[in-house]
Amino acid sequence: MANVNPDLRKERENGTFSVEKLTNLLDGGKHVTDRRRHVERLALNEFSKGEDYNFMSRKERYISALHKTERALRCCKEYGLTKPDEVYWLWQLAFPHEASPIQLHGDMFLPTLTRQGTEEQVNKYLPLAEKYQIIGTYAQTEMGHGTFIRGLETTATYDPQTEEFILHSPTLTSLKWWPGGLGKTSNYAIVMALLYTNGKNYGMHPFMVQLRSHETHEPLPGITIGDIGPKFGFDTIDNGFVQFDHFRIPREDMLMKYSQVLKDGTYVKSTKLKKSSYGVMVLVRSMLIYYLAIQGLAPACTIAIRYSAVRRQSEQTKSQLEPQILDYQTQQYKLFPILASAYAVLFTGVKMKEIYYEVDNEIQQGHTERLPELHALSSGLKALTSSMASWCIERCRLACGGHGYSAASGFPKIYVAVTAACTYEGENTVMLLQCARYLIKTYQGASNGKKLSGSVSYLSDKVNSRSTITSEFSLKSLVDAFKHRAFRFQACGSDPEDSWNRNSVVLTKAAEAHCYYYMVSVFESVVEAVEDDAVKRVVGQLCQLFALFAIHENAGDFVQDGFISNDQMELVKWKELSLLSDIRRNAVLLVDAFDFHDEFIGSILGRFDGNVYANLFEWAKSSPLNKPEVQESYIKYLQPLLNPNKSKL
Numbered sequence: 022m023a024n025v026n027p028d029l030r031k032e033r034e035n036g037t038f039s040v041e042k043l044t045n046l047l048d049g050g051k052h053v054t055d056r057r058r059h060v061e062r063l064a065l066n067e068f069s070k071g072e073d074y075n076f077m078s079r080k081e082r083y084i085s086a087l088h089k090t091e092r093a094l095r096c097c098k099e100y101g102l103t104k105p106d107e108v109y110w111l112w113q114l115a116f117p118h119e120a121s122p123i124q125l126h127g128d129m130f131l132p133t134l135t136r137q138g139t140e141e142q143v144n145k146y147l148p149l150a151e152k153y154q155i156i157g158t159y160a161q162t163e164m165g166h167g168t169f170i171r172g173l174e175t176t177a178t179y180d181p182q183t184e185e186f187i188l189h190s191p192t193l194t195s196l197k198w199w200p201g202g203l204g205k206t207s208n209y210a211i212v213m214a215l216l217y218t219n220g221k222n223y224g225m226h227p228f229m230v231q232l233r234s235h236e237t238h239e240p241l242p243g244i245t246i247g248d249i250g251p252k253f254g255f256d257t258i259d260n261g262f263v264q265f266d267h268f269r270i271p272r273e274d275m276l277m278k279y280s281q282v283l284k285d286g287t288y289v290k291s292t293k294l295k296k297s298s299y300g301v302m303v304l305v306r307s308m309l310i311y312y313l314a315i316q317g318l319a320p321a322c323t324i325a326i327r328y329s330a331v332r333r334q335s336e337q338t339k340s341q342l343e344p345q346i347l348d349y350q351t352q353q354y355k356l357f358p359i360l361a362s363a364y365a366v367l368f369t370g371v372k373m374k375e376i377y378y379e380v381d382n383e384i385q386q387g388h389t390e391r392l393p394e395l396h397a398l399s400s401g402l403k404a405l406t407s408s409m410a411s412w413c414i415e416r417c418r419l420a421c422g423g424h425g426y427s428a429a430s431g432f433p434k435i436y437v438a439v440t441a442a443c444t445y446e447g448e449n450t451v452m453l454l455q456c457a458r459y460l461i462k463t464y465q466g467a468s469n470g471k472k473l474s475g476s477v478s479y480l481s482d483k484v485n486s487r488s489t490i491t492s493e494f495s496l497k498s499l500v501d502a503f504k505h506r507a508f509r510f511q512a513c514g515s516d517p518e519d520s521w522n523r524n525s526v527v528l529t530k531a532a533e534a535h536c537y538y539y540m541v542s543v544f545e546s547v548v549e550a551v552e553d554d555a556v557k558r559v560v561g562q563l564c565q566l567f568a569l570f571a572i573h574e575n576a577g578d579f580v581q582d583g584f585i586s587n588d589q590m591e592l593v594k595w596k597e598l599s600l601l602s603d604i605r606r607n608a609v610l611l612v613d614a615f616d617f618h619d620e621f622i623g624s625i626l627g628r629f630d631g632n633v634y635a636n637l638f639e640w641a642k643s644s645p646l647n648k649p650e651v652q653e654s655y656i657k658y659l660q661p662l663l664n665p666n667k668s669k670l
C-alpha cells in the first residue's frame with residue numbers, strides 16, 4: 022500500500038510471524054479467509070461510499086439503515102449468500118457497529134419461530150418471513166419487568182367460544198418496552214405473555230402476533246405502538262413499545278411445539294423440555310461472545326495499538342524523534358492485556374458457537390441433558406465477556422488521549438453498542454447468579470460423589486493445593502491456577518446454611534472464576550493445536566499474558582490460601598512485564614491479523630495506513646458546523662452581542 026505512515030511500515034517489517042497464517046487460524050482455515058474476503062469485496066462495492074454516520078441526526082440514521090437493509094437483502098439474493106457467516110460478513114460492512122432495524126427478525130424472531138413453532142406453524146410463517154413479507158421482532162421485556170420473567174403481566178386469555186386468545190396489557194407496567202424494531206419497522210412480533218385458560222395461569226408462552234396492516238402498515242385496532250425514544254446508542258434501531266387492548270388472535274397462533282391449548286381450552290404441558298420458552302435467550306447469549314470480540318474488543322485494540330505506533334509524544338530520544346507512545350511500558354500495560362483479552366474472548370466465542378450447535382442438535386433429538394450446563398456457561402460468559410469488553414474499550418479510548426474522545430476515533434459508536442450487551446439478554450449480575458446457581462448445585466452433587474463431565478468436571482477432580490508455576494510459566498500450570506481458584510470459590514459459595522442473597526456477591530465471583538478458568542483452558546487448547554511455530558509462539562505469549570494479568574489483578578484469590586507463594590507472585594509480576602516487551606515487537610501485526618477493513622473499524626486513528634493527522638483535518642473540515650462559514654445562528658444570537666450596530670434585531 023502506497024503512503025503508509027513510516028512508523029507503521031517499520032512495525033510491519035519487524036514482525037516475527039506470518040500475519041496471513043494467524044488470520045487463517047482466526048477464521049478457521051484459509052478457505053474461510055478467502056471466502057470472507059470475497060464476500061467483503063462485494064459488500065465494499067455496495068456500501069463503502071455512504072454518508073458519515075457522525076454527522077447525521079437520529080431520524081436520518083434510522084432511514085439510512087432501512088435503505089441499507091433493503092440493499093443488503095438485495096445483495097444477499099443477487100450473490101446467493103445464504104450461509105449465516107456469509108450473511109454476517111456482508112451485514113457487518115453494511116452496518117459497522119450499528120444494527121439493522123430488522124436485526125431482531127433474523128436474530129430472535131426466526132429462531133423462536135423455528136424452535137418453538139409446530140411444523141404447521143413453521144410451514145405457514147417461515148416462507149413469508151424468509152421473503153421479508155412479514156418482519157418480526159421478539160417482544161418479551163415490559164416497562165416493569167425485564168429480568169424477572171415470571172413477573173411479566175401481559176395476558177393471553179383463551180376464549181373457547183371463538184377459539185381465540187385475547188391479548189391484553191392490564192397495567193402501565195405491562196406495556197412491552199424495548200424490543201428492537203418494534204416501534205416502526207416490524208409488522209409482526211412473537212409476544213411472550215402469560216397464558217390463561219379455564220381460569221388458570223400457566224406462565225409465559227410465545228404467541229405469533231400481527232401488529233400492523235399488510236396494506237397500510239397502520240397498527241391494527243386494539244394496538245398502540247411506537248418508538249421508545251433516543252437511547253445511549255443503537256440509533257439505527259427503533260426499539261419500541263406496544264400496548265394491547267383486548268386484541269384477539271386465533272388459537273393456532275400460540276407457538277405450540279412444546280405446550281398446547283386444545284380447542285376446548287385444555288392445557289397440555291410440555292413433557293419434552295423444561296423452560297422451553299427460554300430457549301432463544303440461550304442461543305443469543307451463546308452467539309454474543311464471539312461478536313463481542315469481533316465487534317468490540319478486536320476493533321478497539323486495533324485502533325489504540327495502530328494509533329500508539331503512529332503517535333509520538335514527549336521528550337526527544339537520541340534519534341531526535343519523540344518516542345512512539347507504544348514504547349512506553351505503561352501504554353503497553355494498558356493495551357497488551359486488552360489485546361490478549363480480544364484473542365481469549367474470540368477463541369471462547371468460537372468454542373461457544375460449536376457447543377451451542379451440538380447441544381441444540383441433541384435437544385432436537387429429544388436429549389436435553391446438557392441444556393442446564395449450556396445455560397449456565399452461556400449466561401456466565403455473556404456477563405463476563407460483555408463487561409470485560411466494555412471496560413477494555415474505555416481503556417483503549419483513554420490510551421488515545423484527546424483524539425480518543427473525538428467521534429473520529431470510532432470509540433463512541435463501538436462503546437455504546439457493546440455496553441448494551443451488559444444489559445440485554447439478561448442483565449449481567451443476574452446472569453452471573455444464574456451461572457452460580459448451577460455451579461452450587463453441581464458442586465453439591467460432586468461432594469456427594471457424583472462424577473461430572475464437561476466444563477464442570479474439575480468440581481469432581483482432585484485439585485492441587487500448591488501451584489506448579491515456575492519461571493517457565495507453562496500454560497498447563499496457568500490453567501491449573503485458574504482451576505484451583507474456581508474450585509475454591511465454588512466451595513466457599515456453597516454454604517448451605519447461608520441465604521442466597523447474603524451470599525450473592527461471592528456467588529457472582531464464583532461464577533466469574535469459573536468462566537475465567539473456562540476461557541484460559543480454551544485459550545490453552547487453541548495454542549496447543551497451532552502448527553506453525555512462529556504463530557504458536559505469539560499466541561502462546563498472549564495466552565500467558567491473559568492469564569498472568571488476571572492473576573496479578575486478583576492476586577488475593579490466589580495467595581490467600583497459600584496456593585501461589587509470595588516468590589511465585591514475584592515471578593508472575595516479572596514475567597508479565599517481560600511479556601510486554603516480547604509482544605511489543607509484534608503488536609501491530611497482531612491487530613493486523615484481525616484483517617478488518619477501515620470501513621468496518623470506522624476510525625481515523627485506527628486506519629491501516631496510519632495517516633491520521635491529514636485525515637483528521639479533512640474530517641473536521643467536513644463537519645456540517647463548518648458549512649457555511651458564517652452560520653445563521655451567528656446572525657440570530659451572536660451578532661447582537663458582538664456587533665450590535667450591524668444587528669437587524
Ligand SMILES: CCCCCCCCCCCCCCCCC/C=C/C(=O)SCCNC(=O)CCNC(=O)[C@H](O)C(C)(C)COP(=O)(O)OP(=O)(O)OC[C@H]1O[C@@H](n2cnc3c(N)ncnc32)[C@H](O)[C@@H]1OP(=O)(O)O
Binds near residue numbers: 120128162300448
Ligand atoms: C451490532 C453491534 C453490537 C456489538 C456487540 C455485539 C453485537 C452482536 C450482535 C449479534 C447478536 C445478536 C444481537 C441481538 C440483539 C439482542 C437484543 C436484545 C434482546 C433481549 O434482550 S430479549 C429479552 C431477554 N431477556 C432476558 O434475558 C431476561 C433475563 N431473565 C431470565 O432469563 C430469567 O427470568 C431468569 C433466568 C433470570 C430467572 O427466571 P425464572 O425466575 O423463571 O427462573 P428461576 O431462576 O426460578 O430458574 C428456574 C430454572 O430454570 C433454569 N433456567 C433459567 N433460564 C433458563 C434458560 N434460558 N434455559 C434453560 N434453563 C433455564 C434455571 O437455571 C433454574 O434451573 P434449576 O434446575 O431449577 O435450578
Ligand SMILES: Cc1cc2nc3c(=O)[nH]c(=O)nc-3n(C[C@H](O)[C@H](O)[C@H](O)COP(=O)(O)OP(=O)(O)OC[C@H]3O[C@@H](n4cnc5c(N)ncnc54)[C@H](O)[C@@H]3O)c2cc1C
Binds near residue numbers: 451
Ligand atoms: C439495547 C437493548 C435492546 C433490547 N432489546 C430487547 C428486545 O429486543 N426484546 C426484549 O424483549 N427486550 C429487549 N431489551 C430488554 C432487556 O432484555 C432488559 O432490559 C434486560 O433483560 C434487563 O432487565 P431490566 O431492564 O428489567 O433490568 P432490571 O432487572 O430492572 O435491572 C436493574 C438492576 O437490578 C438488579 N437486579 C434485578 N434483579 C436482580 C436479582 N434477582 N438479583 C440481583 N440483582 C438484581 C440488576 O443487576 C440491575 O443492577 C433490550 C434492552 C436494551 C438495553
